[in-house]
Amino acid sequence: QQQVKQSPQSLIVQKGGIPIINCAYENTAFDYFPWYQQFPGKGPALLIAIRPDVSEKKEGRFTISFNKSAKQFSLHIMDSQPGDSATYFCAAPNSGNTPLVFGKGTRLSVIA
Amino acid sequence: DGGITQSPKYLFRKEGQNVTLSCEQNLNHDAMYWYRQDPGQGLRLIYYSQIVNDFQKGDIAEGYSVSREKKESFPLTVTSAQKNPTAFYLCASSRQGMRKTEAFFGQGTRLTVV
Numbered sequence: 080q081q082q083v084k085q086s087p088q089s090l091i092v093q094k095g096g097i098p099i100i101n102c103a104y105e106n107t108a109f110d111y112f113p114w115y116q117q118f119p120g121k122g123p124a125l126l127i128a129i130r131p132d133v134s135e136k137k138e139g140r141f142t143i144s145f146n147k148s149a150k151q152f153s154l155h156i157m158d159s160q161p162g163d164s165a166t167y168f169c170a171a172p173n174s175g176n177t178p179l180v181f182g183k184g185t186r187l188s189v190i191a
Numbered sequence: 192d193g194g195i196t197q198s199p200k201y202l203f204r205k206e207g208q209n210v211t212l213s214c215e216q217n218l219n220h221d222a223m224y225w226y227r228q229d230p231g232q233g234l235r236l237i238y239y240s241q242i243v244n245d246f247q248k249g250d251i252a253e254g255y256s257v258s259r260e261k262k263e264s265f266p267l268t269v270t271s272a273q274k275n276p277t278a279f280y281l282c283a284s285s286r287q288g289m290r291k292t293e294a295f296f297g298q299g300t301r302l303t304v305v
Contacts, residue, residue, distance in 0.1 A: 088231065111291060122195075122281050122296030123234070168234060176241070176288045178224055178249070183233035 081106050081173040085182025092159055092189055100154045100185045102169035113179070114143065114154050115168045123168060127154070159189045193218050197282050197297035203305050204269070204276065212267045212300045214282035220295070222288055223265035227251060228279040228299075237280075240265055241288060269302065277304050 082105045092098045102112075113128035129136045129143040129152065136143045140157040156163055166186045170179040195216045204210045216223065225237040236249030240259040254273025259265050265284075269276045282297045 085233075113293070115296075120299070122197075122283075122298050124296065125293045128293070177247075178236055178239050178288070179294075181226075181234040183231060 081171055081180040083169060083171045083180050083182045085169050085185060087185060088183070089186040090188070092187070094159065094161060094189055094191045096159050096189070098156050098159055098163075098187055098189075100167055100169070100187070101151060102153065102171070102182050103149075103151045104171035104180075105150065106174060110172055111179070112143070112145065112152050112172075113170050114141075115170065115181075117166045117168065117184075119165075126167070156187075159187075161189050161191055163187060164189050195282055195284055195295055195297035197280075197300050199300060200298065202300055202302045204302060206304055207271045209268055209270050210302065212269065212280055212282075212302070214265045214267065214297060216263050216265075216282075216284045216295075218284055218286070218295060219262070220284035220286050221262070222285045223259065224283040224285075224294070225249075225255070225257065225265070225267045226281040226283065228281055234281065237267065276302055278302060 084103045090098050114126045115123035116126040117123040127138045127141045142155040145152045166184045168184050169182045173180050198213045222241045224239040226234040235251050237255050238257040240246035243262050256268045280300045283294045285294045286292045
């Protein structure tokens with residue numbers, strides 16, 4: 080059974096700062112690692128995802144860095160804005176064809 | 192517009208009652224999922240279905256039941272056996288297994304036991 084450890088649980092940054100959210104996974108399945116963004120009262124939505132044949136993926140202000148040997152991946156948000164304030168979830172593959180396992184989430188607040 | 196529709200948005204249940212949460216998708220996705228979200232607990236998998244007329248238990252299936260009689264529908268029943276049902280419930284779907292493709296989530300149903 081996959082375990083995903085996400086940190087920190089909450090994060091407050093100033094506008095323009097670069098929040099970093101980290102996730103660590105345990106088992107050896109490593110084919111798809113997404114990050115989801117959730118605003119209060121809404122369902123999560125896919126933000127960015129990486130397949131581990133690359134070590135980094137960038138989409139706009141969002142970057143995933145992947146370290147296969149350490150079994151860790153992280154989300155960086157460049158030039159953070161108050162509109163980025165949300166809860167972010169990482170996810171990692173489980174064994175077989177079972178659904179992804181989600182981290183417990185990081186609540187990000189970007190203050191002006 | 193294609194998407195996932197959950198209803199109702201808010202639901203109140205008396206102790207000892209069963210309630211059913213609706214989830215409908217028009218994305219033609221094969222796989223559908225139910226998650227429970229509690230503060231600080233992340234998304235915990237209740238049940239999932241990868242094909243019509245088949246479903247599997249997730250990590251916290253006790254006290255819940257599902258059916259998948261149609262591709263577009265995956266209702267969740269919260270039974271009286273669920274001891275702490277107050278939570279935010281999220282339904283999701285994906286074209287293939289979630290391990291390969293993006294999952295799309297509904298807007299959630301907030302269930303409160305009164």
